[in-house]
Amino acid sequence: xxxxxxxxxxxxxxxxxxxxxxxxxxxxxxxxxxxxxxxxxxxxxxxxxxxxxxxxxxxxxxxxxxxxxxxxxxxxxxxxxxxxxxxxxxxxxxxxxxxxxxxxxxxxxxxxxxxxxxxxxxxxxxxxxxxxxxxxxxxxxxxxxxxxxxxxxxxxxxxxxxxxxxxxxxxxxxxxxxxxxxxxxxxxxxxxxxxxxxxxxxxxxxxxxxxxxxxxxxxxxxxxxxxxxxxxxxxxxxxxxxxxxxxxx
Amino acid sequence: xxxxxxxxxxxxxxxxxxxxxxxxxxxxxxxxxxxxxxxxxxxxxxxxxxxxxxxxxxxxxxxxxxxxxxxxxxxxxxxxxxxxxxxxxxxxxxxxxxxxxxxxxxxxxxxxxxxxxxxxxxxxxxxxxxxxxxxxxxxxxxxxxxxxxxxxxxxxxxxxxxxxxxxxxxxxxxxxxxxxxxxxx
Numbered sequence: 164x165x166x167x168x169x170x171x172x173x174x175x176x177x178x179x180x181x182x183x184x185x186x187x188x189x190x191x192x193x194x195x196x197x198x199x200x201x202x203x204x205x206x207x208x209x210x211x212x213x214x215x216x217x218x219x220x221x222x223x224x225x226x227x228x229x230x231x232x233x234x235x236x237x238x239x240x241x242x243x244x245x246x247x248x249x250x251x252x253x254x255x256x257x258x259x260x261x262x263x264x265x266x267x268x269x270x271x272x273x274x275x276x277x278x279x280x281x282x283x284x285x286x287x288x289x290x291x292x293x294x295x296x297x298x299x300x301x302x303x304x305x306x307x308x309x310x311x312x313x314x315x316x317x318x319x320x321x322x323x324x325x326x327x328x329x330x331x332x333x334x335x336x337x338x339x340x341x342x343x344x345x346x347x348x349x350x351x352x353x354x355x356x357x358x359x360x361x362x363x364x365x366x367x368x369x370x371x372x373x374x375x376x377x378x379x380x381x382x383x384x385x386x387x388x389x390x391x392x393x394x395x396x397x398x399x400x401x402x403x404x405x406x407x408x409x410x411x412x
Numbered sequence: 413x414x415x416x417x418x419x420x421x422x423x424x425x426x427x428x429x430x431x432x433x434x435x436x437x438x439x440x441x442x443x444x445x446x447x448x449x450x451x452x453x454x455x456x457x458x459x460x461x462x463x464x465x466x467x468x469x470x471x472x473x474x475x476x477x478x479x480x481x482x483x484x485x486x487x488x489x490x491x492x493x494x495x496x497x498x499x500x501x502x503x504x505x506x507x508x509x510x511x512x513x514x515x516x517x518x519x520x521x522x523x524x525x526x527x528x529x530x531x532x533x534x535x536x537x538x539x540x541x542x543x544x545x546x547x548x549x550x551x552x553x554x555x556x557x558x559x560x561x562x563x564x565x566x567x568x569x570x571x572x573x574x575x576x577x578x579x580x581x582x583x584x585x586x587x588x589x590x591x592x593x594x595x596x597x
Contacts, residue, residue: 166594167585171557173530174538178558183447184461187439190468194432283501341571342494343474343487395572402571405498 261302261314262294270299276317278384282403288313303390311390313400317383341379341398348394349376377401420484428475435475439468442485445559446492449569452554453496459503463496470495486568489561493569541592549584556581 164172265273267280275296281288288301298316337348377388377397386404388397418426418434420441426434446467450460471478471491478487530538542550555566556577567574 165585167589167592168557170530170534170538170594171553172560174535175558175560177530177535180448181451181457183444186443186447186461186465186468187436189465190439190472191432191436193465193469194435194472340477340487342491343471343477345477395576398571402494402497403501405502 261292261300261312262298263292265291265293267291269293274299276384277382278315279381279386279404281313282400283405311388311392311400313404314387314389315384316387317385337394341401344379344381346377346379346398346401348397349378350394421481424475424478424484425480427472428478428480435472438484442488443468445485445561446488448559449489449492449555449561450496452551452559453493453569454500456500456503459499460496463499464492467492467495483564486565489565490568490571494571537592538588541588544591545584545587548580549587552577552580553584553588 270278270291270293273293273295278299281291281301289304290302292300292302296317298314300312300314303311337350339346339348375389375392375394375397377386377394377400379386379388379401381401386401388400390397392400418437420438423434423438423441427438443464446464447460450464450467451457454460454463467488471488474491478484542553545553551570552566555561555569556563561569563574563577567577570577572580
């Protein structure tokens with residue numbers, strides 16, 4: 164420890180912290196009412212997942228030899244599927260699939276599910292897009308391109324809407340936790356997002372960036388951050404998004 | 413000889429099984445540091461207390477996803493800090509206020525041997541220097557030195573990698589040194 168570090172350590176002793184309150188009386192009554200997630204089984208059976216994977220692959224018309232599913236990871240309503248030798252995606256993006264432009268207030272009123280506000284501390288998104296009942300997206304545009312896209316969709320297992328993500332073999336997939344919420348980081352390879360609509364049809368969503376992707380399952384809503392940013396920055400973006408006011412019962 | 417209090421790992425395992433009394437014990441063990449981390453992040457005592465309370469409840473709900481055997485405190489502090497930051501942002505407070513809120517310098521309390529080496533003038537200079545740093549530099553130094561958290565705990569509370577804590581600490585110390593200099597022992 165050098166001199167300045169020693170001084171800062173001494174400064175710690177010089178700071179008179181306010182007395183820490185006893186939190187137990189306030190916390191204890193809320194524990195009985197708290198749902199114990201570890202007792203809740205994800206209702207989605209593996210068989211259902213297998214059927215959906217097959218449906219996705221059928222839609223893609225990928226030859227069987229190239230469809231060996233090497234791995235899949237679950238997160239909320241999203242499933243990440245790693246498929247060997249997936250063809251690279253064209254860079255052309257059609258953002259219309261993200262829905263129509265809307266104000267944040269309109270999105271709040273019409274989305275049909277809880278979602279977080281745009282990240283605080285960042286410049287506001289250039290565009291909010293809404294697909295009622297399906298997703299709300301924040302876009303930071305750069306001309307015809309987008310620097311960052313944050314999309315949220317209802318992702319609780321058992322919901323009719325499921326998102327599938329196909330990842331090429333070169334894509335690195337890390338699963339971790341953000342404040343207790345499950346998160347998945349995808350980096351380094353092309354991937355495409357397929358959406359299973361409530362009517363059962365599988366649609367391919369082309370609006371996404373080809374950059375890195377962070378998926379976070381927060382209280383039944385999945386937050387997806389995509390752009391040319393690293394994992395720490397993507398985590399910062401999600402952390403800066405306050406939980407929806409209606410998500411805390 | 414009284415019976416030894418249960419260790420943290422045992423308490424976590426019992427809490428995961430739904431024993432709320434075990435979790436209450438965990439709250440007692442960690443509420444002091446949880447409150448301070450929340451205070452630094454929220455910048456307001458009332459918000460800090462509420463954030464710490466909510467964080468303990470959220471952590472309880474998320475306990476099923478906590479990997480047994482790993483240290484509980486960094487995992488908890490991550491949730492606490494996040495909850496407190498959300499409150500600060502919701503209240504529209506700037507992060508720069510957090511240090512002032514935490515840094516109530518003791519006036520009459522008997523100084524420890526360390527503080528005797530730190531004059532009031534020097535303390536003020538250090539606090540002023542910290543306040544002048546940008547938020548990222550300041551928060552890493554506050555967590556490492558004023559809150560006395562380890563690198564893993566600091567990384568968890570700030571949501572950054574341990575390596576980033578190391579590099580950011582080093583850089584922040586350099587910047588602080590440029591502002592306040594270094595007292596020669």
